[in-house]
Amino acid sequence: MTDAGRASRPGGRTARVRTEVLAAVEAELAEHGYDGLTIDAVAIRSGVHRTTVYRRWKSVAGLLVDLLQAGIDDDWMPKDTGSLEGDLRAVNREVHEALTAEPSLTRAVIAASFRTLEAADALTQFWIDRYARTEIVVRRAVERGEVAPTTEAHQVVMTATAPLYHQLVLLRQPLSRAAADRYARTAAAVFALRPTATAT
Template identity: 45%
Template sequence: MDRRPGGRSARVRDAVRQATIAELAEHGYSGLTVENVAIRSGVHKTTVYRRWGSVEGLIADALELAREEPWPIPDTGSFRDDLREIVRLVQSGFADPVAGPISAAFVTAAVQNGDAARSLHDFFVARHEQAAEVVRRAVERGELAADTDGAEVIRMAVAPIYYRLFITHEPVTERDAERAADAAVAAARAGVLSAPTSDPR
């Protein structure tokens, strides 16, 4: 048992985070309640309210946990294949019966709450930086120009997936994912996604 100062606090936080994710998986954002998270986590409801305040606070904290988890980055030896793998990973994640509702709930919460939006922004910044490794490798192999903006390549590649899911509410197939990746590859190779030389702001 962890007897260090703050050990119990860390265990409480982890239990609540895991309970939040489990509740999101089962009930989605609209069904998430502080009461159910408290019951599932075994943490008293007043403690959950005091530390997290609301379901949006719970989601923001769960996103922080998700941000800390490493993302599997493909290394096929080909920029195109690597990027296709990344976009297919996003597409299949939303299609997953367990992970999909959780990811969708994070996006839904961010639309409705500023704290959740900031947490989702930080989550994506971390994910884009991790995934940009495939761009850095492509530059080293001579497939892309040295000034290619890695994070922007990833944004462009995955954006069509989110557009279909959350704007037009269309199904997203593996072929859709591959086409989105291929479009970003073409743009990167054409020099459209180079990093800005200075901040225009």
């Protein structure tokens, strides 16, 4: 999850209103959670008339779904650091920052997604999109000869990132950035090509 200004939609008043409203949704959701997210609060915070917000988004669930859709519409891509370990470490640091921020929009969205079927479906599509984009770090590693061409990209990404969500979201226990780095290093090592032994 990143700032609402990330949406890559055409310009004009409609796009500006959407950006302002989604920025307000982010702030309200992060600060007050799903139960505190209301159309009135979003309208006040965004400066967009309540009637306009209601007419376009219909409900709080509609606001949340559009917020997640905006994440799919953005241009985020994982950093290219020159190595698989470096790329996975950069990804894990972004995940760690998102999950440990106070208030955390990412944690708030995950929690909110359990409240409506529409939000749950939208969050699933968001994660599918994010993991698909992140798999480029493995394709780069294949091109550099770091991992085998048959390496399952999704498995590599999951190996690196899943412990962060498990510890910080499911167990709600602290996890340091150094630990996030170690999970990235471990994932890279697990899938790295091993030198072929030569007969002597």
